[in-house]
Amino acid sequence: MPQNQGGQPHRYDGSGLPRATTWVFAVAAGLSVANIYYAQPLLDLMAQDFGIAPASIGWVVTLTQIGYALGLIVILPLGDLIDRRRLVVAQMLMSAGALGLVSTAKTSAVLFIGMAATGVLAVVVQVLVAFAATLARPGERGKTVGTVTSGVVIGILGARFIAGLIADLGGWRAVYLTSAGATLVMAGLLLRTLPRRLLPERQDGYGAALRSIPSLFLRDRVILRRGLLALLIFAAFSTFWTALVLPLSQEPFSYSHMQIGLFGLVGMAGALAASGAGRLADRGLGQRTTGLSLALLTASWGLIAWLPHSVLLFLAGVILLDLAVQAVHVTNQSIILARHPKAGSRLIGGYMVFYSIGSALGAIATTILYAQAGWVGVCGLGAVFSSLALFTWGIERSAIGQSPTLGPQNGHPI
Template sequence: MRQAAAKTDKQDGRGLSQVTTILFAIACGLSVANIYFAHPLLDAMAADFGISAAAIGGVVTLTQIGYALGLIFIVPLGDFLERRKLIVGQGVLSAMALIVVATAPTENVLLVAMVAVGLLAVVVQVLVAFAATLASPAARGKAVGTVTSGVVVGLLLARFVSGTLADLGGWRAVYMISAAATLIMAASLFRVLPREGSSRSSVSYRELLRSVLMLFIDEPILRVRAVLGLLIFAAFSAFWTALVLPLSAPPHSMSHTEIGLFGLAGSAGVLAANGAGRAADRGLGQWTTGVSLALLLASWGLIVLLDSSIAVVVVGVVILDLAVQAVHVTNQSIILATRPDAHSRLVAGYMVFYSIGSAVGAIASTVVYARMGWFGVCALGAGASAAGFIFWAATRHVGRSRIEAALPARRQGRPSVHAR
C-alpha cells in the first residue's frame, strides 16, 4: 500500500513525496513545540515551584542545553544508522520525558526532565536532514523550506496551545497532552517512513562525532552560517522568553491564552520559510540573508514600544519572526548544498550554535529584565541583531565560489549563482 501511494503521489524529488513532506513538517512542528511550550508558562512554573523571576529562564536554558547535547551525540547518527528506527525511538523516549515533566514533584525533577525533553527534540534535525537527502538537489531548498514551515507552525502553536491549555487545566496538562500526541506521531512515522539499510557508514561512533568537528575545520561556509544562527536565535529567544513577564504583570495582566496569541502574530514566518528556501534554490541566498538581518534589527524599534502600543509590538513580532525564519532556512539550504554525504552532521553542527544562541538569549533576557526591564531586553535583542548584520556584511563573500559550484543548474542548463 505504501509503495502504491508513493507511485501515485506527486514527487518533490527522487524519493520525497508531497504527502511525506507534509508529514515531516507536522512531526517537526510537534517536536519543536515540546521545546517552546514552556515560554508562556514560566510565570506559572515559577509560582508552582517557588522559583524567582530572574532564575525561571533557566527552564528554557536547560532545555536548550539538552537540545545542544542531542545535536552533538544523536543527530550525527542519522548518517550512520537507519533513520526510521532513530526517529521513532526518539519519539517514544520523548513522550516518556514529557510525562515526567507533567508529573514532576520538585524543581530538580522538572529541570532534569526538561533537559531530556530538549535532548530528544533533536528528532527535528534528523527529519530535516532526511528530507534534504530524499529531495532532488534542484528542489532541496524547497523541501527544507517546507519542512521548516512545520517548525515555524510548531513555534507559533506551542505558545498559543500551551497558554490556552494552561488556562483550562494548568501547565502540567500541557505536557501530558503533548506526551500523548508525541506517541501518536511516533506510530505514524513508523508506518510511513521509508526503510534504509541498517548502517550507511563503516566508521565508528567516535569517528562519526569527530567528523562533525572536522566539518567546521574544512567548511568555512558552515562556520559563517553557524555564527549567524547563534546570533539570530539569541535575539529570538531573548524576546520570546522575556515576553511573558511584562505581559502577565500589571498594567497588562494578560492571561496565558492572550499571551499565547502573540505567537500567532508571527505566522509570516511560515511564508518566510517557504520563500527563503525557494530563493536559495534560485541563487539569492546572500541577498535574502542581508535583507532579513536588516529587518530583524529594525523590528526591535517597534517591539520596544510594548508599554505604548500593543498593536505596534504585534507588527514588530511579525517582522522579527519573518526575518529569523528566512535567515534560518537560508543557512540550512546553503550548508546542506555543500556536502550531500554529510547532511545529518552538517545540520547537527549548525544547530549546536542555534541551541547555544537560544540558551544564552533565554537566561540573559530574564536576568536583564529583572534589572533593566523591557527596554533592557530590547537592547539585548537589538545588539545581537546588529552583530548578526555586521558579521554577515564582513563575511558575505566567504566561500562564494564553493556555494555556486554546489548548487545545480535550474532550467535549460543555466548556471546557478547562490551567492550574490
C-alpha cells in the same frame, strides 16, 4: 522500495519526496520542536509551583536548550549511520516518556532533569530535516527544507498559544501530559509513513562521524559563518519570546496565558512567509535573502520597543522579527546541506549546536536583564544580537567576494 538480487532494498533513487509525505515530516517536526517552547509562556506558573525565583526560572528554558545541544552532538550523527526511520520512531517514544516525567515532577530537580531530557530527544526535529533533504531531488532541496521548516515554525510559535490555552484550562502540567499523548500517536504514524530501511552512506563508525563534525565547520568557513549567524539570530529570537510573558502578564495588560499565546500566532504569519526562502536559495539568492532578512530583524526591535505605548507597532515588529529569523534559518540550512549532502545529519547537528547556544544565551540573559532594565533593556539586547548578525553577514559577503575557495560546492551557489 525495489529490491536487488540479494533481497535488500536498493538505495533511494532520488525520485523525490511526495508532497503528502513532506507534510507528515513537517507536522512531526512541528510537534517535536513545540516540546522545547511550551515552557516559555508558563515560566511564571512553574516558578510559583516550585518556589523558584523569577530571575532564575529562565534556567528551565536554558537547561532544555543545553539538553538539545547535547542531543545534537550525541544523537544526530547516528542519522548518517543507521536506519533513520528506526532512529526517528525511537526518539519519539522516548520523548513521550520525558514529557510524562515533566508533567508529574514533584521537585524542581526532577523538573530540570525532565526538561533537559526533553531537549536531548527533541533533536528528532533535525533528523527529520536532514532525512527530508536526503529524499528530495537536488534542485528541490531548499523547497523541501522550507516546507519542513514551516512545520517547525508552526510548532515553535503555536506552542505558546497551545500551552497558554491548556494551562488556563488545566494547569501547566496538563500541557506536557497532552504533548506526551500526541507524541505517542505521531510515533505510530511515522512508523507507518517513513520509507523503510533507507540506509545512509556507509561511514567509518560512530566515533569517526562524531569527530568529523568540528572538522566540517573548521574546513568550510561558509558553514562556520552560517553557524555563527544561527547563534546570533536565535539569541535575538529567544530574547524576545522568553521575556514576552513578563510585561504582558503584568499591568497595564494582565493578559492570561492563552492571550499571551495569541502573539505567537501573529508571529506565525511572518514566519510562514519565510518558507519561500528555501526556493530563493535553490535559485542562488541565499546571500541577498540573508542580508535583507537581517536588516529587517535589526529594524524590528525599533517597533517592538513601542510596547506598551502602541500594540499595533509592537505587532508589526513581531511579524518582522519572525519573518527575518525564519528566512535566515531556512537559507542557512539550504546552503549547508547543498555544500556537503552526504554529511547532512552531522552538518545539521553541528549547525543546531550554534542555534542552541544562542537560544540558551538569549533565554538566561533576557530574564536577568528584564529584572534590571525592563522591556527597554530587553529590546536593546535583541538589537545588539541582530546587529552583530548583520555585521557577520557583511564579513561573509566580503570574504566570498575576495576568495574563490569560498564559492559554490557541488554546483550549488551560496
